[in-house]
Structure formats: C-alpha cells, structure tokens
Amino acid sequence: MEQRSLILRSVRYLESDRVVTFFSREEGVLTGFARGAAGMSNRFGASLEALTLSLIVGRSHLEGTLYRIHKSAILNPFSNIKSDLDRSYWAGMAVRFLMGLLPPALPEPLVFDNAVHYLESLSGAGASPALSWIRFATCSLDLLGYQIRADACSVCRVIPGRKTLCYYPMDGRVLCTACLGNSGEAEDGLRVTAEILRFLEKVGRRPETVEVDFSTVRQSVEFLDRILSCRVRGWKTVDALPISIV
Numbered sequence: 001m002e003q004r005s006l007i008l009r010s011v012r013y014l015e016s017d018r019v020v021t022f023f024s025r026e027e028g029v030l031t032g033f034a035r036g037a038a039g040m041s042n043r044f045g046a047s048l049e050a051l052t053l054s055l056i057v058g059r060s061h062l063e064g065t066l067y068r069i070h071k072s073a074i075l076n077p078f079s080n081i082k083s084d085l086d087r088s089y090w091a092g093m094a095v096r097f098l099m100g101l102l103p104p105a106l107p108e109p110l111v112f113d114n115a116v117h118y119l120e121s122l123s124g125a126g127a128s129p130a131l132s133w134i135r136f137a138t139c140s141l142d143l144l145g146y147q148i149r150a151d152a153c154s155v156c157r158v159i160p161g162r163k164t165l166c167y168y169p170m171d172g173r174v175l176c177t178a179c180l181g182n183s184g185e186a187e188d189g190l191r192v193t194a195e196i197l198r199f200l201e202k203v204g205r206r207p208e209t210v211e212v213d214f215s216t217v218r219q220s221v222e223f224l225d226r227i228l229s230c231r232v233r234g235w236k237t238v239d240a241l242p243i244s245i246v
C-alpha cells in the first residue's frame with residue numbers, strides 16, 4: 001500500500017541501509033527499514049531524509065517486526081526549509097512534537113494534514129514562523145484532545161477578564177488567583193493571562209480570524225513551550241534554540 005508520509009527521522013544503518021521513522025497519514029508513526037537507502041546520491045535515500053514528504057510503499061512482514069520500506073518517492077522535499085537553519089529549527093519542533101505526543105501506529109490523519117500545512121507555510125515566503133508554529137501546535141493539541149480553552153474559573157465560575165490565571169495542562173482546568181489562594185492547590189499550574197488563553201482558543205478553532213501582535217505571539221510561544229514541557233519528556237523550548245521569535 002502507498003502511504004503519504006512525512007519523514008521524521010532517518011538514521012544510517014551499517015553500510016548502506018537506513019532506519020526511518022515516518023508519520024504515515026493512514027497508519028500513524030511507524031519505524032521502517034530501508035535496504036540500500038544510505039547512499040547520498042541515491043534517490044531512494046533522498047526520499048527518506050528527515051523533513052521530506054514522500055510516498056512510501058512497503059509492508060510489515062510479521063507482527064512486531066520492523067516495517068520494510070520497498071520504494072519511496074518524493075512528493076515535497078521542502079528544500080526551502082532544509083537550506084535555512086532558522087526554518088529547520090522551527091520545523092524540527094514539529095518533528096519533536098509528533099514523536100513526543102503520538103503513540104506508534106495510531107492513525108491521526110488530521111494531525112498529519114496539519115503538520116504538512118505547517119511545513120508548507122514555513123517554506124513559503126512571508127509567513128511568520130512563530131505564528132505558524134502557534135497554529136500548528138494549538139490545532140494539533142486540539143485534535144489530540146488537549147484543547148486550550150479560556151474557561152471560567154473552575155471554582156468561582158467567574159469568566160476571566162484581563163487577569164492572570166493558573167492553567168492546569170493535564171486537564172485544562174483554570175483557576176483565578178483568588179481561588180488559587182483559597183484552594184490549597186499545589187502550585188503545579190501554569191501562570192497565564194486570560195488574553196493569551198482566549199487568543200490560543202481562537203487560533204485552535206479559527207486560525208484565519210485572529211489578529212496578532214508581537215507580544216501576544218511571544219507570550220503564546222512561551223506558554224505552549226510550558227505546556228509541551230509538561231507533556232513531552234525533554235521538550236526543548238524555543239528559548240533553548242538559536243532562533244528568534246520575530
């Protein structure tokens with residue numbers, strides 16, 4: 001069966017083979033073995049480089065064994081991303097997001113489409129990588145069942161105004177600071193303003209309708225980093241990468 005796949009990681013194995021982790025639209029994240037794909041001038045190998053969208057043909061021969069990649073052809077090499085260090089880092093964040101949050105072999109076609117859309121927008125001129133990242137991460141978290149909502153405080157039910165709130169990434173609860181003081185809740189929630197929560201809620205549902213300014217983008221990237229640090233082991237924040245949010 002042919003699988004539209006995004007190559008997430010590709011590691012040379014012995015002289016001439018590769019072990020490839022890829023995100024198939026129909027079958028989810030799989031790891032496959034590609035015999036003879038390690039040569040640099042090799043078209044088969046080029047189609048299995050990380051950050052490439054390819055059509056993979058292969059199969060699992062036995063339950064529990066590595067998928068065998070028989071053939072592969074490039075659909076989009078995303079050359080503009082690979083030739084630009086800054087964009088490569090932004091794209092790499094999506095790779096770590098997908099590898100960190102998706103269990104193996106669970107199909108997530110909408111997350112796949114979202115990831116391809118993210119790489120397309122990173123390849124295009126003019127798009128803000130940071131804003132594209134916020135859209136990708138928020139929409140994908142939403143599709144995976146981790147919606148970010150600007151809910152009323154879970155205790156007093158007051159709808160947050162412009163105040164700072166405490167957001168609990170594991171269940172999406174929000175507490176206002178007054179209730180946080182009274183609740184005796186251990187401080188494992190994330191401090192965030194209601195404005196950022198409302199912005200991200202909108203980005204997750206109707207990205208084309210949001211208006212953005214630099215401060216909102218910066219705070220949103222930081223907040224997403226903190227959420228992902230809770231969910232993905234060893235998550236590297238944007239701060240830790242040699243890229244700027246501008």
Ligand SMILES: [Zn+2]
Nearest residue numbers: 153156176179
């Ligand atoms: Zn409250």
